[in-house]
Amino acid sequence: MTGLRWGILATGGIAGAFASDLRTAGRELVAVGSRSQESADAFATRFDIPRAHASYEALVADPEVDIIYVSTPHPMHHDNARLALEAGKHVLVEKAFTLNRAEAEDLQRLGAERGLLVMEAMWTRYLPHMIRIREIIAAGTLGEIRAVSADHTQLLPSDPAHRLNALELGGGALLDLGIYPVSFVHDILGAPTSVKAVGRLIETGADAEVATVMTHDGGALSTTLSSSRGAGPNAASIVGTAARIEIDRVWYTPTTFRVILPDGTVAEEFASDEVAGRGMEYQALAAERYVADGTLDSDLLPVAESVAIMGTLDEIRAQIGVRYPSEEADNG
Numbered sequence: 001m002t003g004l005r006w007g008i009l010a011t012g013g014i015a016g017a018f019a020s021d022l023r024t025a026g027r028e029l030v031a032v033g034s035r036s037q038e039s040a041d042a043f044a045t046r047f048d049i050p051r052a053h054a055s056y057e058a059l060v061a062d063p064e065v066d067i068i069y070v071s072t073p074h075p076m077h078h079d080n081a082r083l084a085l086e087a088g089k090h091v092l093v094e095k096a097f098t099l100n101r102a103e104a105e106d107l108q109r110l111g112a113e114r115g116l117l118v119m120e121a122m123w124t125r126y127l128p129h130m131i132r133i134r135e136i137i138a139a140g141t142l143g144e145i146r147a148v149s150a151d152h153t154q155l156l157p158s159d160p161a162h163r164l165n166a167l168e169l170g171g172g173a174l175l176d177l178g179i180y181p182v183s184f185v186h187d188i189l190g191a192p193t194s195v196k197a198v199g200r201l202i203e204t205g206a207d208a209e210v211a212t213v214m215t216h217d218g219g220a221l222s223t224t225l226s227s228s229r230g231a232g233p234n235a236a237s238i239v240g241t242a243a244r245i246e247i248d249r250v251w252y253t254p255t256t257f258r259v260i261l262p263d264g265t266v267a268e269e270f271a272s273d274e275v276a277g278r279g280m281e282y283q284a285l286a287a288e289r290y291v292a293d294g295t296l297d298s299d300l301l302p303v304a305e306s307v308a309i310m311g312t313l314d315e316i317r318a319q320i321g322v323r324y325p326s327e328e329a330d331n332g
């Protein structure tokens with residue numbers, strides 16, 4: 001398969017995890033860009049990257065780079081991805097794809113205009129256990145799916161200045177953690193036909209805990225829980241008329257699951273044995289495939305679905321009362 005030459009935009013926590021997985025998978029990591037030369041140099045040394053740029057502009061202008069991985073905080077995703085697309089680069093953008101649906105639509109439009117891949121880095125979709133779950137569902141093993149449930153709950157820093165809690169950094173449990181269960185529900189049941197959400201906001205105006213109940217085509221139900229204030233089961237289930245799937249903790253990372261019949265018999269067990277690193281390389285390999293085969297869109301999470309997911313998150317945020325500073329400016 002033809003590979004791509006990767007450039008990493010930003011040098012924070014997840015950029016390091018992604019770079020490490022790219023290296024483990026033997027992909028071509030050729031450049032990094034940071035707001036400072038010092039961080040770019042340190043990151044380049046750590047992952048043996050040949051070129052370190054002192055600005056995001058310099059990174060996207062690098063002629064040796066084919067695809068940019070955007071790993072800044074949520075409010076910067078849209079502008080950073082736009083910068084890369086305007087420079088003619090494909091983009092893999094960290095979750096949450098953007099702050100809201102309008103920004104997501106803008107990236108979708110620009111990618112289509114320029115003939116470039118625009119893909120959300122919802123790495124879970126590309127993991128081996130999720131691929132197997134899709135096969136089981138497609139084979140009809142579960143019967144008609146009636147309910148999906150998932151949580152993403154972690155005990156994370158309560159410092160108001162932390163990315164998770166600061167509105168100006170796109171903070172909130174929903175966009176950082178809840179995106180996983182909401183994306184999972186979209187994957188299995190499609191976009192919701194109705195949404196009911198409750199949440200608790202902290203003093204910064206960001207959400208710390210959010211629960212949703214949604215309905216889907218045919219009246220199927222979903223429930224999601226996101227919280228940055230306590231570690232819960234981090235498990236997921238898909239309940240059908242003929243069988244259910246229970247995905248073990250931590251369901252959105254490489255893990256185990258079982259297909260269980262109504263009488264309790266385990267019909268299949270799956271273990272993610274072959275995953276070498278954290279598992280972030282599967283999305284990178286998929287991105288390389290979509291460019292090589294000319295489809296320029298993900299078959300596992302098309303950009304149109306990322307747009308729809310941002311729409312669902314917008315609706316949940318409207319119900320719990322979370323608005324980001326740039327949205328206040330946009331709408332007066």
Ligand SMILES: NC(=O)C1=CN([C@@H]2O[C@H](COP(=O)(O)OP(=O)(O)OC[C@H]3O[C@@H](n4cnc5c(N)ncnc54)[C@H](OP(=O)(O)O)[C@@H]3O)[C@@H](O)[C@H]2O)C=CC1
Pocket residue numbers: 010011012013014015033034035036039040071072073074076094095096121123163169175176
């Ligand atoms: N897939 C996954 O499992 C995970 C995904 N994420 C996602 O990755 C993204 C980044 O998260 P994470 O790596 O934890 O964040 P960090 O705070 O660790 O890093 C963010 C980086 O963005 C750059 N940046 C640009 N503007 C700013 C700004 N105003 N304030 C702070 N940093 C800025 C900085 O890089 P520089 O100084 O080099 O410019 C910084 O190091 C988010 O979208 C998050 O949701 C996060 C964790 C896990």
Ligand SMILES: O=C1CO[C@H](CO)[C@@H](O)[C@@H]1O
Pocket residue numbers: 154176177
């Ligand atoms: O995607 C994510 C997975 O979990 C992290 C915490 O460990 C989150 O903060 C992050 O954004």
